[in-house]
Amino acid sequence: MILMAMERLATRPAQVYLNQDANTLVRQTLERGQGKLNDTGALCIQTGKFTGRSPKDRFIVRDEMSENTVDWGEVNIPVSSEIFDNLLRKMNVFIQDREVWVRQCYAGADFDYRLNVTVMNTTPWANLFCHHLFLRPSTSELETYQQEWVILQVPEFLADPAIDGTRQENFTMINFSKKMILIGGSAYTGEMKKGIFSVLNFLLPHQHNVLPMHCSANEGIQGDVALFFGLSGTGKTTLSADVNRKLIGDDEHGWAADTVFNFEGGCYAKCIDLRADKEPQIYAAIKHPALLENVGFFSDTNRVDYGDAGITENTRAAYPIDHIKNAKKHSTGGIPKNIFFLTCDAFGVLPPIAKLTTAQAMYHFLSGYTAKVAGTEVGIREPQSTFSACFGRVFLPLHPTAYAELLGKKLDAHPEVNVWLVNTGWTGGAYGVGNRISLHYTRAMVQAAIQGDLTNQMFTPHPYFGVLIPETCPGVPAEILDTRNTWKNKDAYDKQAKILADLFIQNFAPYRTKASQEIQNASPQLVQEV
Structure with missing residues (x-):
């Protein structure tokens, strides 16, 4: 052998x-x-010069x-x-x-x-x-x-x-x-x-x-599958970790003809600032024989200081998926019922939840948008857009439009699938002026989408992005659903919305020649007035 x-x-x-x-x-x-063992029995090692990938x-x-x-x-x-x-x-x-x-x-x-x-x-x-x-x-x-x-x-x-x-x-x-x-x-x-x-x-x-996807997946008691896409800082891990739903996987999946399946047998979770009260499932999973990479310790102890970024902010924990109590034994599920594209919009423009048409889903999948805010990196003084095609550009050997077109075919074949754009970022103004959207409200909106409470709602198209905003949502004040209404200065909102729309258009330019007319038509519109 x-x-x-x-x-x-x-x-x-x-x-x-x-x-x-x-x-x-x-x-x-x-x-x-x-290496050495920490106080929960996990093996702690250091990876040396490189503490992250080198694209x-x-x-x-x-x-x-x-x-x-x-x-x-x-x-x-x-x-x-x-x-x-x-x-x-x-x-x-x-x-x-x-x-x-x-x-x-x-x-x-x-x-x-x-x-x-x-x-x-x-x-x-x-x-x-x-x-x-x-x-x-x-x-x-x-x-x-x-x-x-x-x-x-x-x-x-x-x-x-x-x-x-x-x-x-x-x-x-x-x-x-x-x-x-x-x-x-x-x-x-x-x-x-x-x-x-x-x-x-x-x-x-x-x-x-088969559509390969950089996303997490979970399953409800009725067998309904939800997918969560999102770049770092958007809340993918937090929102997909649900004690009432079984975890299929946290990072890599495939969508075949009649199934969604995990590529992996474990999880590779970021653990910087990890806390038991914020992410209890991950915290509890770091036990023997889990592997902890590049973490620091409290002085003269083997107790991990998860806030210690002395080696790197990209501290990681690797463990088998069965370390998560509600992980599904066989990491497969049926066709997804709901798909969530998560973005942390620091410009304060995108609505907290919006339904996407198939064309819009393909466009936002190609965009893979989120934003960095001041203080997260040296030199960033105002919101900075970040785009990563298909929410994982650096892992795509094929042209990104190939994956977007395949997503479109899957959605056309399964019109019952709902795709949602969820903004976990700012409302009432951009970063520094407005406020972060309440996690409590975000959870309520995701839950409403999963339970079908938004299916029969009336929707209003966003004036610039065209995404469909529900007029009401159980457990969420109606006035926060349309982000423009949360800004005191509506002209300032319109100006900011045009800036963000233009950033989307610029990012999409390299894909335009290979993208279908359907995807192109889903691009934000700068000429429309409120």
């Missing part, structure tokens, strides 16, 4: 550990002095398979087969005298779309991450396991940019023809997770007509 797992390497490492259980991986990490150092091999399919550019940076092969040879030599941990796992909870992934790591804690985040085959499944994709992660191996064709010493390289991912120079575990996500984003749409 070990020989089969290593079949794509031209050399044999000194020691290979195959499919070690979580307890063994924790023990091996502690024995090698690579500018992610490459895709440009060959016959990818040449006319991948959307080449700043996101998908091409590299030759020769460069890949040379790095693979060097990495094979590098690990010859090292220990290697090998894990046979898979991505995709739906058997019809399962992708077997063999991961090779040079640290036991990186292999523990793979144990948690990828799906775990049963003992009987391992007996018939057929290797498909291979990840070789060797953080200790540094590339020579002058010789190896990389930008700097670290790199992630995806080769669709050889079904391999090489990771060198970075120990950040998220590179493995997002590497396979990128692979699925390439394979699923044109091979299986």
Whole structure:
């Protein structure tokens, strides 16, 4: 079995550990002095120089398979087969005298779309991450396991940019023809997770007509599925974590003909400023054998200080999905009934909830909008728009319009699906003037949408964005539903709305030539007067 797992390497490492259980991986990490346990039994490690992904150092091999399919550019940076092969040879030599941990796992909870992934790591804690985040085959499944994709992660191996064709010493390289991912120079575990996500984003749409999605998903007691899309800071984790609904998954899913399915077997949650009263499910999930990355501790204790950003603000917790009490045992569900696009609009323009037509859903999916506010990053003094196509641009090998068009086809095939735009940002004025929309009201609006309480409401089109604003919503004051009404100075609102609409139009410009006329018609209108 070990020989089969290593079949794509031209050399044999000194020691290979195959499919070690979580307890063994924790023990091996502690024995090698690579981590320590916190007071809840979680394994705490540091990933070194890199505490996040390095998008500018992610490459895709440009060959016959990818040449006319991948959307080449700043996101998908091409590299030759020769460069890949040379790095693979060097990495094979590098690990010859090292220990290697090998894990046979898979991505995709739906058997019809399962992708077997063999991961090779040079640290036991990186292999523990793979144990948690990828799906775990049963003992009987391992007996018939057929290797498909291979990840070789060797953080200790540094590339020579002058010789190896990389930008700097670290790199992630995806080769669709050889079904391999090489990771060198970075120990950040998220590179493995997002590497396979990128692979699925390439394979699923044109091979299986499955829409890959960067979103969370949950399911109600009646089997109704809800999807939550949103960039960092929009409330995706908070709003999708519902004790009355089962969690299907928190980050990566596929929408097939008759099902939504999780790609993963665990969660990789941000834990900066984590508090038991704000996110009790995540807080409780960080127990043995969960993995904590780059956290700080209270002085002279092994108790984690979740407010400590001394190493990074991107502190992370990785744990199996069954650490969440209400997680669904089999991470699949039916066709979604409600889809939520979450945005934190610091301009104070977008309504707190609005229904989208199919065309508007495709347009806002392509836009992937949120905003940063003053104080979140150095140099930001006023609201700053942020757009990420399909809420995950950096993970999309295909042109973003391919995913938007596929979403449109899914919605056309299932007209019963409702798509909502939810603004968790500001009302009554922009950031610094207005107020953040109450989380209590946002929860009430999401709940009303899920329960069908908005189905028979009257809707009014937004004057600039055209999205449909409900006139009433149970548990929410009617006067806050139309954001313009919450501004004392209506002229100031109109000015701000035109600024935001123009930002949307500018962002959409690169997609216009490949977008359908239907999507183009859903663009905000600057000429309409209130």
